[in-house]
Amino acid sequence: MAALLIILAALVLLFCGYVFYGSWLAKQWGIDPAKKTPAKETPDGIDYVAAKPAVLMGHHYSSIAGAGPINGPIQAAVFGWVPVFLWCIIGGIFFGGVQDFGSLFASIRHKGKSVGEIINDTMGAKAKKLFIIFALLVLILVIASFVNVVAGTFFTVAGSPVMFGLVSNPTNNQTTAMISILFIVLAVIYGIITNKCGLKTLPATILGIIGIVIVTIIGLNVGFAMSRNAWIVFVGVYIAVASLVPVWIMLQPRDYLSSFLLYAMMLVALTGILVNAFKGSSQGKRM
Secondary structure (H helix, E strand, O other), X not given: OHHHHHHHHHHHHHHHHHHHHHHHHXXXXXXXXXXXXXXXXXXXXXXXXXXXXXXXXXXXXXXXXXXXXXXXXXXXXXXXXXXHHHHHHHHHHXXXXXXXXXXXXXXXXXXXXXXXHHHHHHHOHHHHHHHXXXXXXXXXXXHHHHHHHHHHHHOOOOOOOOOOEEEEOOOHHHHHHHHHHXXXXXXXXXXXXHXXXXXXXXXXXXXXXXXXXXXXXXXXXXXXXXXXXXXHHHHHHHHHHHHHOOOOOOHXXXXXXXXXXXXXXXXXXXXXXXXXXXXXXXXXXXX
16 A cells, blocks of 8 residues: 555656646746747758647657666665655656756747757857767766676677577577667567658557567567677677768657557556555554
């Protein structure tokens, strides 16, 4: 029951933060819901492409909060639930939420430009150069860490019968690698059929979810093997490509489809908490 009360308290606090603090910020910044976004004002089919509300929600949710359901329980196991709860609630409302809200709002107000261009418009060219240097150094560090973690998750141990290619009876690493590769292919297909072929969001989403199931089944039976160094190169190339192609081709559909995995994960966790809470209370009454 205690876990259920914590969940309810978190939901109430986050809702209050969204309604009261979020609306206050919107008024302070002068947000006008009727004003058109750059994608609506100057659509070009490449960088300025209006997204469906559900797709946009999934894209931002997966990008911003995607690590929460995964990293939160791990941090709670290490530090205890109280500091993690306070950090998620206080940090989410007054730090993370404001940063994401503010950066997106500023970008839209500056025709969808990146933060470097916004700094150039508001603070000058010298500030832009300093920020770009700082951002480049930070991104090198972040990308190096990301590539190392992913390569460590995917790689096949030296001495394995298959060091490169498809593998039957795969290990966990090879299964994860195969599912991840096929998921990216699925995301690209989703982006093309919805933005270029005109398929509506609902049928495309249903097909996408079915595709996730199929991809998972394939990955559980046929893995993909590569060495650690090969994965480092592969992930580096993937990052370069993902940063260059229009967002609607890969990143947006990838995040949208992966958001359903996060929704499912949280639904299962919430179901477990509810069942445990009421089961525990019923057993307590019997005793």
